[in-house]
Amino acid sequence: MTWRGRIARLLALVRGRRLDRELDAEVEAHLExxxxxxxxxxxxxxxxxxxxxRRFGGIEQMKEEHRDRRSVRWIETGLREFRIAVRTLGRAPGFVIVAVLTLALGIGATAAVFSLIQGVLLTPPPYADPARLVLIPSARTGGRPQEGPRPWPAAQWLEWQREAKSVQSIAAYRWMFDFLILPDGVESFEAMAVAPEYFSVVGLEPVLGRKFVASDTTPSAAPVLIIGYELWQRRFGGNRNILGQSVRVSRRNTPVEIVGVMPPGVRFLPAPNVAQEPNYDVNALVDIWVPFSPGSDAAELKRPRWHVVGRLAPGFTPGQAQAELALIAGRQARADPDFAGFTPRVESLTFEYNRDGERILHPLFGAAALVLLIACGNVAALLLLRGLGRRQEYAVRAALGVGRAGLFRQASTESLLVALAGGALGAGLAFAAVRAFQLIGGHAIPRLDAVTTGWPVLLFGLGLALIAATLAGLLPAWRAARLDPNEVLKGAGPKSTAGRGERRLLRAVTVAQTALTLVLLVGAGLLIRTMINIAKAPSGYHTSRILTMSVTAVQMSEAGFHRRALERVQALPGVERAAYAWGVPLTGNNWPMRVIIEGQPVPASAKEAIELPLRSITPGYFGMLGLSLIEGRDFRSNDDEHAPPVAIVNQAFAGRYFPDTATLGKKVWLLGPDKPYCTIVGVVADGRTDDLTRQAAPEIYGSFWQYPAYSKHMLIRTRAEPLSMASAVRSALREVNPNAAVEHIKTFDQIRNDSLAGRTFAMRLLVGFSMVGCLLTLVGIYGVLSLSVASRRHEIAIRAAIGAERRDIRTLILSDGLRLIAGGVAAGLAGALVFSRVLRSFLYEVEPNDPPTLLAVAMLFIGVALLACWAPARRATRVDPMKMLRCE
Amino acid sequence: MSRQHADVPYGTLDLLVLKTLETMGEMNGYRIARRIEQVSGDALKLSQGAIYPALIRLEQEGWIRARWGISETNRKVKFYSLTKAGRKQLEAEVRKWEQANALVARFLEAAP
Structure with missing residues (x-):
């Protein structure tokens, strides 16, 4: 068979009608x-x-053969089945609409969560062969707990680089934060300081220009940087002449030359030791890379300040690499006690990259799949019922010689069509849902900005449709195929009632749906309880009517800026009060300090020191947040560099370190035993500053004028809606210093909500999913019970005839419904006990098997489901025994 | 090929049609069928209609070409003629046929 012939045959599929006409003309002419x-x-x-x-032979047979030979037979048959199915479905628009919408809801939910998974988890980072990349964080030896993440000294990883066989190449990096000074304003950026070999290790090739080379890090080299694709597009309009241009960076005196542009979509590698920095965002796209070398200074080489990424040698596992590196690190520790106490761990980059996303997306995907299963249940029930109504038709067809396979094919073609329509509509729903997720879920899911909807989602939706068609259509199609035409045709008239077999099947489907819905409802209930518990949790401070923004004097030389800016903002109409704070609650920001406390044993080495978070604030901050002073005094504006250092501690601190003695007047060393101490001048009430779900831990507040911070927030208590003041505050700050960077403008309420974003997002989705599931299941229960009433009309009529009251009949039907529901609810509660565990990390002060939640959900569902039974029960009481029995 | 034409050896009809068109030039379906009947005498039991599935297939393969013309009864009808590719195909088929014939003949003539 030639290609030409194949193509012609495919074309014949669409030109069939015309070819038939031409053949007819030829035949006619021939006969003439x-x-x-x-x-x-x-x-x-x-x-x-x-x-x-006679000479011509059988015309119809010839035409049939003509059709067979000129085109592709199986497609031709398939198309015919398809046309028949479309026509049959067209006669039952109600059924089609309900079935398609039902499936679309299920498929839409699943495909929407899938598109998040696809964008967040399945899209690998843009490095070459990312599966072989590993992060090498540190752990304490001997399984001791580690108080904070500790990077590595260059002396150690440089040796690994030379010696390790299991790791092909190693590079180090650090996180940096700075400001770009451009003619049209100042923009903060996060940057990675990387060893020159970094790009080769992770496998990034510049789209423009070059990578770093070793000579970029020599002291005499001209300063260079590489920019990220997104910054290139955003700030430089994708200009290809960017190479060789210089930019000004706030903490450098000389302009820095751009030597390369990296491909799009490169994000930070984790630098957990700086996670408290206000601007640290590991999920952000990297804007700038600067070259860095550990140098050759012995003391500098020993400072632990590097994060390490490596590429496994082919054939090695992270476990083998960890064993080998641990061996080398052990030898290093024996040779030099400064290196003692820490051992390398080797973790797959993909694992680390996906951990947060998996935690939230996997349970949600499971929930969406449950919705889909429930939807499939409804469609299966609909198809079964439809099959019942068409028993006559099937029987006639079977009697006319359509084989079982033919009936099966017809029934399954119909369900496939319905499912495909549902899949296409569902994919459309998913597209819309993803847009909505991106609006409400920005802080809940990392890298949500990278999620796109497109062909993969559509294909996934259609794939789900195929699964749904199988799940929902197989049983009804099988029932259609094993129909006994004799039996049906002997029976009188078209029946719309169901036999025992069908009824039992339908009940089983409904029980399964109820069980799945219960699992969803329990999940939603647990998250709702969590949110209520969090709202009730005593945070210790309030967040309303407070505007926050990060304010930075980019040219550090401007000493008086901060005081003048604060005075200026305080004077604005509509502002009640303003303060600076380094370490605003719920931002994750604080300043981890190794402190020495009067009366506590002085630690033998720095490693044993107590590490506590320091927050640096200006006077009035406590009042603004509603944190009350228990004893002592607030900071004063003259607690500055000329005054003796002072500190305020929280109650948890006082309770832990001075349980029996007065806290006021005690001394605390923040910067080391040889540096001046601070005197504790106040004790402030506890606040849940790290996480609303965690009890307050000891913390120390310093005076901002004594512990100035480069990056910090300005907090402004406003009289009106906080965001309405944003532009006034911004322009006031610009007037004080046109180069001041004013960024991340948010209300404190927003910060609070962002800190709960994961839970809120999970709750909203689960509530939505369980509502859809509930609705579908109620429809299912209603349908099954209606069918049951219709099939039992005869029985009900007899009961009524021998004296059953309406009430008795109602009770009969309702208890039938209740049995159905109770079976599903019991199975669902059992399922919930198993599945709710996946939510554990989201829950607060409620256990996954929380009895009140389980009970409340079960009662609620039973109540609503009984309402769905009401209409069928009423219908049963309306059966007129005389009419009914006379009909028989 | 369906059962009622079993008497026409499988695949031979294509060859007969191609050969007919080569000898006679452009013809319509009826004339092709008649010509095959005449040449074969009564030896071939062919329903004339069988010619059409063969013709569409040959046309799809590009071995013959069809154009609309007017029949002797004044009707629109397709006239078929051999294409260059068809001529080559005919040669190939003839060769194949002759080889197969020769092979079978040798077997039949072979002394025990």
Missing amino acids: MAERDARNAGLSAEEARWAAR
């Missing part, structure tokens, strides 16, 4: 010519016509 020849040979007109026909 044959007839004329026969007449010329001396036959009568009649004889000639018959002779021509």
Whole structure:
């Protein structure tokens, strides 16, 4: 068979009608010519016509063969089945609409969560062969708990680089934060300081320009940087002449030359030791890379300040690499006690990259799949019912010689069509849902900005449709195929009632749906309880009517900026009060300090020191947040560099370190035993500053004028809606210093909500999913019970005839419904006990098997489900025994 | 090929049609069928209609080409003619046929 022939045959599929017409014309002409020849040979007109026909042979058979030979048979048959199915479905628009919408809800939910998974978890970072990349964080030796993440000294990883066989290449990096000074304003950026070999290790090739080379880090080298694709597009309009241009960076005196542009989509590698920095965002796209070298200074080489990323040698596992590196690190620790106490761990980059996303997306995907299963249950029930109504039709077809396979094919083609329509509509719903997720879920899911909807989602939706068609359509199609035509045709008239077999199947489907819905409802209930518990949790401070923004004097030389800016903002109409704070609650920001406390044993080495978070604030901060002073005094504006250092501690601190003695007047060393101490001048009430779900831990507040911070927030208590003041505050700050960077403008309420974003997002989705599941299941229960009433009309009529009251009949039907529901609810509660555990990390002060939640959800569902039974029960009481029995 | 034409050896009809068109030039379906009947005498039991599935297939393969013309009874009808590719195909088929024939003949003539 030639290609030309194959293509022609495919074309014939669509040109079928025309080819048939042409063939008809040819046949007619043929017969005419044959007839004329026969007449010329001396036959009568009649004889000639018959002779021509006879010589031609069977016209219909020939046409059939013509069709077979000119095109592709199986497609042709498939198309015919398809046309028949479309026509049959067209006669039942109600059924089609309900079935398609039901499936679309299920498929839409699943495909929407899938598109998040696809964008967040399945899209690998843009490095070459990312599966072989590993992060090498540190752990304390001997399994001791680690108080904070500790990076590595260059002396250690440089040796690993030389010696490790299991790790092909190693590079170090650090996180940096700075400001770009451009003609049209100041923009903060996060940057990675990387060893020159970094790009080769992770496998990034610049789209423009070059990577770093070793000579970029020599002291005499001209400063260079590489920019990220997104910054290039955003700030430089994708200009290809960018190479060789210089930019100004706030903490450098000389302009820095751009030497390369990296591909899009490169995000930070984790630098957990700086996670408290206000601007640290590991999920952000990298804007700038600067070259860095550990240098050769012995003391500098020993400072633990590097994070390490490596590429496994082919054939090695992270476990083997960890064993080898631990061996080297152990030897290093024995040779130099400064290196003692820490051992490397080797973790797959993909694992680390996906951990947060998996934690929230996997349970949600499971929930969406449950919705889909429930939807499939409803469609299966609908198809079964439809099959019942069409038993006559099937029986006639079977009697006319359509085989079982044919009936099966017809029934499954219909369910496939319905499912595909549902899949297409569902994919559309998913597209819309993803947009909505991006609006409400920004802080809940990392890298949500990278999620796109497109072909994969559509294909996934259609794939789900195929699964749904199988799940929902197989059983009804099988029932259709094993129908006994004799049995059906003997039965009187078209029946719409169900036999025992069907009824049992439908009940099983409904029980399963109820169980799945219960699992969803329990999940939603647990998250709702969590949110209520968090709202009730005593945070210790309030968040309303407070505007926050990060304010930075980019040119550090401007000493008086902060005081003048604060005075200026305080004076704005509509502002009640303003303060600076380094370490605003719920931002994750604080300043981890190794402190020495009067009366506590002085630690033998720095490693043993107590590490506590320091927050640096200006006077009035406590009042603004509603944190009350228990004893002592607030900071004063003259607690500055000329005054003796002072500190305020929280109650948890006082309770832990001075349980029996006065806290006021005690000394605390923040910067080391040889540096001046601070005197504790106040004790402030506890606040849940790290996490609303965690009890307050000891913390120390310093005076901002004594512990100035480069990056910090300005907090402004406003009289009106906080965001309405944003532009006034911004322009006031610009007037004080046109180069001041004013960024991250948010209300304190927003910060609070962002800190709960994961839970809120999970709750909203689960509530939505369980509502959809509930609705579908109620429809299912209603349908099954209605069918049951219809099939039992005869029985009900007899009962009524022998004296059953309406109430008795209602009770009969309702208890039938209740049995159905109770079975599902019991199974669902059992399922919930198993599945709710996946939510554990989201829950607060409620256990996954929380009895009140389980009970409340079960009662609620039973109540609502009984309402769905009400209408069928009423219908049962309306059965008129006389009419009914006379009909028989 | 369906059962009622079993008497026409499988695949031979294509060859007969191609050969007919080569000898006679452009013809319509009826004339092709008649010509095959005449040449074969009564030896071949062919329903004339069988010619059409063969013709569409040959046309799809590009071995013959069809154009609409007017029949002797004044009707629109397709006239078929051999294409260059068809001529080559005919040669190939003829060769194949002859080889197969020769092979079978040798077997039949072979002394025990």
